[in-house]
Amino acid sequence: xxxxxxxxxxxxxxxxxxxxxxxxxxxxxxxxxxxxxxxxxxxxxxxxxxxxxxxxxxxxxxxxxxxxxxxxxxxxxxxxxxxxxxxxxxxxxxxxxxxxxxxxxxxxxxx
Amino acid sequence: xxxxxxxxxxxxxxxxxxxxxxxxxxxxxxxxxxxxxxxxxxxxxxxxxxxxxxxxxxxxxxxxxxxxxxxxxxxxxxxxxxxxxxxxxxxxxxxxxxxxxxxxxxxxxxxxxx
Numbered sequence: 001x002x003x004x005x006x007x008x009x010x011x012x013x014x015x016x017x018x019x020x021x022x023x024x025x026x027x028x029x030x031x032x033x034x035x036x037x038x039x040x041x042x043x044x045x046x047x048x049x050x051x052x053x054x055x056x057x058x059x060x061x062x063x064x065x066x067x068x069x070x071x072x073x074x075x076x077x078x079x080x081x082x083x084x085x086x087x088x089x090x091x092x093x094x095x096x097x098x099x100x101x102x103x104x105x106x107x108x109x110x111x
Numbered sequence: 112x113x114x115x116x117x118x119x120x121x122x123x124x125x126x127x128x129x130x131x132x133x134x135x136x137x138x139x140x141x142x143x144x145x146x147x148x149x150x151x152x153x154x155x156x157x158x159x160x161x162x163x164x165x166x167x168x169x170x171x172x173x174x175x176x177x178x179x180x181x182x183x184x185x186x187x188x189x190x191x192x193x194x195x196x197x198x199x200x201x202x203x204x205x206x207x208x209x210x211x212x213x214x215x216x217x218x219x220x221x222x223x224x225x
Contacts, residue, residue: 034213043115043201043216044154089154097209098167099144101154 002027002094006102013080014110021105023090024072030092033073035064038087038104047088048075080109112138115217117202123223129190132220136183136204142166143185144214145177148199157200160185161208192224 003026013019025033031052036044050057050064050073057064061080066073077084090102116135124130136143144167145157156169160179177187183204189196199221203214 032209036216041218043203043218046213046215049213093209096167098156098159099214100156101146103153 001096001098002030002092002100004090004092004100004102006090006105008105009103010106010108012108012110015080015082017080019075019077019080019084019107019109021075021088021090021107022072023074023092023102024070025092025100026071027092027094028068028071029095032093033064033066034091034099035075036089036091036101038089040086044089077107080107082109082111085109115202115204115215117200117217117220119220120218121221121223123225124192126192126194126224128192129188130192130222131186131188132200132202132222134185134187134202134204134217136185136202137215140204140206140215141183142205142208142212143179143183144203144205145185145187146201146203147171148201148219149197154201157187159208166208189222194224197222197224 006023034049037047038044061078063076087104087106089104091099118133142161144159147155159167163179174190179185199219201219203216205212
């Protein structure tokens with residue numbers, strides 16, 4: 001099956017700075033990579049996703065990049081705000097339609 | 112459109128008991144997946160149901176089981192509870208299976224086994 005690794009496990013940034021979270025995957029056949037944000041007491045919420053036929057996707061302050069050759073993808077958050085503080089998970093789907101999640105990154109934005 | 116609804120939000124059970132958790136997917140969604148979330152293990156896949164049939168199963172013992180009804184609502188059951196079963200159980204629904212349909216999560220059921 002797929003194996004997704006996520007780094008770093010914790011990340012602290014000053015408000016207004018950028019944050020980058022990186023994930024690697026093992027199955028070269030994986031072709032869909034969503035990112036989720038989980039706030040305290042809530043379930044993960046989809047914030048952005050990318051498919052393997054695209055190298056980059058942006059949505060306002062959030063962007064995701066994908067390098068299929070190296071089998072890694074990254075989440076970029078620019079101009080961070082305190083409300084960006086949460087746990088972020090990357091995921092990949094394998095050919096059996098099963099999602100595999102990274103172990104999460106706890107992001108703290110310091111005002 | 113209402114999101115994924117999980118009931119109850121909190122449960123406290125005693126070791127050896129059994130428990131049933133419920134999940135109502137987003138209207139029109141036909142696939143329901145269950146995940147166990149713990150601080151040390153992250154999100155661990157339990158099983159996926161589509162059209163009332165289990166399509167995928169994670170690496171959990173047979174004490175964990177589930178089912179899906181004709182209206183796509185799903186339940187999961189854990190029998191003979193162990194202390195290690197304490198976790199947040201998340202249900203996620205998707206319109207169809209696969210990479211054309213992202214997962215939408217509920218807020219989970221927090222199970223504490225004493």
